[in-house]
Amino acid sequence: MSLRFSLVSSELDAEDLQALTRDFCGAANREDGLLAELVHGAAAPGAKAVDTALIGNLALTFLSSGAAVAFINVCKSFFERTSSLEMSVEREDGRKLSIKAQNVESGQIASTLETVREFFGAAG
Secondary structure, eight states: OEEEEEEEESSSOHHHHHHHHHHHHHHHHTSTTEEEEEEEEEOOTTOSOSEEEEEEEEEEEEOSTTHHHHHHHHHHHHHHHOTTEEEEEEETTSOEEEEEGGGGSTTTHHHHHHHHHHHHHTTO
8 A cells, every 4th residue: 555644743844844754754664564755846946956855745655464553653653752743644545634743642542543543444
């Protein structure tokens, strides 16, 4: 299963958000069955670069059945780092899921995890 993944934070500037995105990409790639890549797009007209990384965006591929659990664990660790973080995932069929750091606090974790399980379970 392939997904489009994005990170947003009201407290981070573009440079810090992209650094966090690279950190997330590295953490995801250290997990078995999970492949993450920075998403690139065309550079702005007049820019010296041919393409640039799209800030806060990753392409994720789940290579095994355990990849969804690994992904959830990586997400949780990043929510703990940045309380203003919002993550969005879009499946190939266009279905989207957004989770804010506030939704992974102790009082809401069970319902949030159930929503995530349903989102990934319905994919395949």
